[in-house]
Amino acid sequence: MHMKISFIPFAEVDALSSRDKAYAVADKRLTPFYKYPVAIEQFDKVIQDKSKSTVDRAVLTDVLLEQYRNIDTTESVLQNIKALSQSNTYTITTAHQPSLATGPLYFIYKIISTINLAERLNHRHADHSFVPMFYLGSEDHDFDEINHFHLFGKTYTWQSNEEGATGDMSTQHISTVLNDLEEVLGSSDNARQISTLLAAAYTKHATYNEAKLYLVNQLFAEYGLVVIIPNARKLKAQFVSVMRDDLLQQSSERLVNEQIAVLSDLGFKAQAAPRAINLFYLEKGARNRIELTEGRYNVVNTDKSFTEREILTELEDHPERFSPNVILRPLYQEMILPNLAYIGGGGELAYWMERMTQFAHYKINFPMLVRRNSVLWLDKTAVKKRNKLNLTSHSLFNDTDQLISAFVKEKTSAELNLTKEKAIFAEQFEAILEKSVSIDPGLKNTVLGEQTKQIKGLEQLEAKLLRAEKRKFEESTNQIKGLKSKLFPNGGLQERKDNLIAYYLKYGDQFLPILKQHLDPFNKKLIIISDEN
Numbered sequence: 001m002h003m004k005i006s007f008i009p010f011a012e013v014d015a016l017s018s019r020d021k022a023y024a025v026a027d028k029r030l031t032p033f034y035k036y037p038v039a040i041e042q043f044d045k046v047i048q049d050k051s052k053s054t055v056d057r058a059v060l061t062d063v064l065l066e067q068y069r070n071i072d073t074t075e076s077v078l079q080n081i082k083a084l085s086q087s088n089t090y091t092i093t094t095a096h097q098p099s100l101a102t103g104p105l106y107f108i109y110k111i112i113s114t115i116n117l118a119e120r121l122n123h124r125h126a127d128h129s130f131v132p133m134f135y136l137g138s139e140d141h142d143f144d145e146i147n148h149f150h151l152f153g154k155t156y157t158w159q160s161n162e163e164g165a166t167g168d169m170s171t172q173h174i175s176t177v178l179n180d181l182e183e184v185l186g187s188s189d190n191a192r193q194i195s196t197l198l199a200a201a202y203t204k205h206a207t208y209n210e211a212k213l214y215l216v217n218q219l220f221a222e223y224g225l226v227v228i229i230p231n232a233r234k235l236k237a238q239f240v241s242v243m244r245d246d247l248l249q250q251s252s253e254r255l256v257n258e259q260i261a262v263l264s265d266l267g268f269k270a271q272a273a274p275r276a277i278n279l280f281y282l283e284k285g286a287r288n289r290i291e292l293t294e295g296r297y298n299v300v301n302t303d304k305s306f307t308e309r310e311i312l313t314e315l316e317d318h319p320e321r322f323s324p325n326v327i328l329r330p331l332y333q334e335m336i337l338p339n340l341a342y343i344g345g346g347g348e349l350a351y352w353m354e355r356m357t358q359f360a361h362y363k364i365n366f367p368m369l370v371r372r373n374s375v376l377w378l379d380k381t382a383v384k385k386r387n388k389l390n391l392t393s394h395s396l397f398n399d400t401d402q403l404i405s406a407f408v409k410e411k412t413s414a415e416l417n418l419t420k421e422k423a424i425f426a427e428q429f430e431a432i433l434e435k436s437v438s439i440d441p442g443l444k445n446t447v448l449g450e451q452t453k454q455i456k457g458l459e460q461l462e463a464k465l466l467r468a469e470k471r472k473f474e475e476s477t478n479q480i481k482g483l484k485s486k487l488f489p490n491g492g493l494q495e496r497k498d499n500l501i502a503y504y505l506k507y508g509d510q511f512l513p514i515l516k517q518h519l520d521p522f523n524k525k526l527i528i529i530s531d532e533n
Contacts (some may be wrong), residue, residue: 001507001510001514001531001533002531002532002533003514003518003529003530003531003532004529004530004532005518005527005528005529005530006061006393006527006530007523007525007526007527007528008393008394008397008525008526008528009024009041009526010024010025010374010524010525010526011024011025013374013397013493013526014397014399015488015491015492015493016285016346016374017346017347017354018267018463019346019348019350020345020346020349020350020371022268022332023346023349023353023369024090024369024371024524025524026038027268028268029267029268029458030268030353031496032262032350032356033259033263033353033354033356033363034353034356034366034368034369035356035366035367035368036367036368036369038368038369038370038371038522038524039522040120040121040124040522042194042339042368043121043124043125043368044189046340046341046367046368047090047125047128048429049365050090050338050340050365050367051087052365053338053364053365054329055335055336055338056238056336057084057085057087057338058085058338058427059234059235059238059508060085060235060336061082061084061085062234063228063232063234063235064081064084064226064228067079067213067227067228067229067232068081068213068217070176070210071213071214071217073217074221074222074224076221076222076223076224077217077221077224077225077226079224080129080131080132080224080226081226083129083131084131084338085224086129088127088129089126089128089129089130089131089338090128090129090130090131090338090339090340091130091131091132091226091337091338091339091340092114092117092118092121092130092131092133092339092340092341092343093114093133093135093333093337093339093341093342093343093367094110094111094113094114094133094135094342094343094344094372095134095135095136095137095226095329095333095342095344096110096134096135096136097137097138097145097146097166098136098137098138098146098166098167098208098212099145099146099149099284100146100147100148100156100158100174100177101149101156101198101215101499101500101501102151102215102216102219102499102500103146103149103499104149104150104495104496104497104498104499105375105494105495105496105498105499105500105503106345106372106374106495106496107500108219108373108500108512108515109373109374109375109495109515109519110343110344110345110372111132111134111216111220111225112157112373112512112515112516112519113343113370113372113373113519113521114132114134114225114343114372114521115132115220115223115224115225115516116134116519116520116521117130117132117275117341117343117370117521118130118131118132118224119132119223120521121340130340131167131224131226132223132224132225132226133226133227133228133337133339134216134220134225134226134227134228135227135228135230135333135337136167136209136212136213136216136227136229136230137230137329138165138168138209138212138227138231138322139165139166139167139168139230139231139279139282139287139323140209140324140325140326141153143162143163143166143169144148144162144504147159147160147165149499149501150489150497150498150499151181151184151499151501151502152184152502154184155179156177156181157177158174158176158177159173159176160173160528162285163285163286163287164282164283164284164285164286164287165231165282165323166208167207167208167209167212167229167231167288168207168208168209168284168285169207170206170207170208170240171202171203171205171206171207171208171210171211174202174203174211175202175203176204177492178195178198179204181195181198181501182195185501185505186325186505188505189508190329190460190504190505190506190507190508191505193207193504193508193509194501194504194505197215197218198215198325200214200218201214201215201218208371209229209231212227213227213229218225219512220512223516224497228337230332230333230336231282231320231323232320233318233319233320235336236319236320236322237319238335238336239319239324239332239335239336240315240316240319242328242331242332242362243279243315243319243322243324243328244312244315245362246277246278246279246306246328247277247279247290247292247297247311247315248308250276250277251358251361252274252278252279252290252327252328252358253274253275253276253327253355255358255361255513256272256274256327256354256355256357256358256514257274258357259353259354259355259356259357259358260273260354263353263354267352269280270354271347271350271351271353272327272351272354274324274327275289275325275327276291276292277289277290277292277297278323278324278325278326278327278328279290279323279324279325279328280322280325281299281302281304281321281322281323282320282321282322282323283321286303287323288300288302289320290311290361295307295308297310297311304379314502318442325356326351329344330352330355330359330361331358331362331364334359334365334366334367334420335364336362339367340367340368341367341368341369341370342367342368342370343370343371343372343521344369344370344371344372345371345372345374346371349371352369360398365485370521370522371521371524372521373519373521373523373527374493374495374526374527375494375495375515375519375526375527375529376393376396376487376493376494376495376526376527376528376529377494377498377503377529377531378393378487378530378531379503379506379531380531381394382483382486382487382530382531382532383530383532384529385479385482385483386483386530388479389407389476389479389480389482389483390407390410391403391407391480391533392438393528393530394506394528396483396484396487396488400480400481400484403480404477404480404481407476407477409479430445456507515529
């Protein structure tokens with residue numbers, strides 16, 4: 001299987017945010033908002049700094065072993081879990097909400113970026129161990145964000161009336177989605193494999209957390225990836241001090257807003273707005289915000305209300321009932337894990353960059369922020385269309401109208417511009433202007449205005465000539481539109497829409513190894529993978 005690999009700088013990808021591009025090129029405006037430059041040589045310093053932090057490794061190992069108790073995993077995963085009890089073992093972490101059937105492709109890319117970075121470090125530092133970790137964000141995301149995936153132009157949606165932490169929801173009704181999916185998958189070996197995998201995940205596990213752990217483990221266990229479900233009482237108990245401060249002092253709201261204001265002055269918009277209290281109260285079937293009103297801590301949309309003493313007692317006795325939102329989640333992650341680096345997309349790293357002073361306040365080491373790989377995948381069909389249209393992979397990132405215009409101008413035998421005519425016209429107007437001014441200098445602006453009007457008329461005529469010629473190439477221009485729509489759905493990146501299933505059907509169990517071979521978390525360019533077979 002021959003894959004051609006090429007790259008395009010993030011700066012040339014219009015779909016990426018300005019802050020994403022700025023971080024990729026180490027824009028000095030962002031330097032105060034992260035701790036370590038993104039380079040493998042920096043990990044000596046990160047290890048040194050993190051070694052000073054206190055992480056309860058015994059609790060971490062016990063929780064992980066309990067979560068994997070009913071999971072048939074690989075020896076490398078079990079060894080990695082046990083290694084976490086040792087002081088010379090660290091994690092490289094990514095996180096994501098538990099999207100149905102893995103959701104968009106970048107779910108896959110961020111995990112493989114994490115695995116590859118951990119492997120690089122294991123080769124470089126023989127005296128340490130590095131474990132790739134996937135933090136399953138199954139309590140702090142909205143159901144509507146995780147209950148669907150896109151495949152072949154259709155959206156498959158899991159319907160449920162349950163509320164609360166998504167990880168605790170029943171998998172009972174996901175079978176309806178699987179049945180709908182069966183009708184389009186076909187009967188190939190790859191189709192049977194992916195169908196069997198999804199059925200085993202969602203029909204043989206009672207809760208969504210268990211199903212997601214199983215699915216991610218099946219896909220990535222051979223690489224030693226460890227999945228952690230952070231909603232565990234023993235882990236939450238370690239975060240009590242931060243949660244108490246959020247309830248009593250509301251420090252994060254002030255600290256994060258101050259960082260957001262500075263970033264805003266530099267031209268970077270806010271990513272996540274903090275609240276006075278950044279905690280939810282978590283019960284079976286419910287997850288509701290906590291608000292402080294007139295001296296009482298009220299759980300929104302319920303009749304629960306606590307005095308200060310009562311809520312602090314509740315926090316001490318039942319820390320598992322308190323759920324950090326996006327403002328506190330990075331702190332929680334870094335308190336419970338011996339973590340060195342966080343792998344995330346541009347949007348994720350943007351909200352981490354609003355956290356530096358917050359981390360310093362709580363004396364938690366700020367990890368290296370590594371931008372996950374972004375990928376554009378051209379399968380055989382896309383490559384054939386690209387070649388037929390005489391396009392390059394790089395040119396595919398141009399605007400659709402630009403592509404069509406360039407294609408028509410290259411293919412047509414007609415001259416579609418009026419450059420010569422406009423030059424002659426300009427010479428004539430120079431003569432007219434000279435003659436007019438010699439008679440009456442006050443006519444200068446009148447002549448120049450008329451010249452501008454006539455030039456605009458010629459430009460409009462040029463546009464009409466191009467549109468007329470485009471109609472002659474309608475079939476080809478429609479193919480360009482179709483190719484762009486496939487590779488950049490709704491004008492966005494393919495990785496934000498397409499699902500793993502479409503690629504598994506074509507490449508089977510070779511898809512992940514191909515990605516693993518070519519993804520490099522230190523490559524600060526978008527990777528283009530073209531199937532040239």
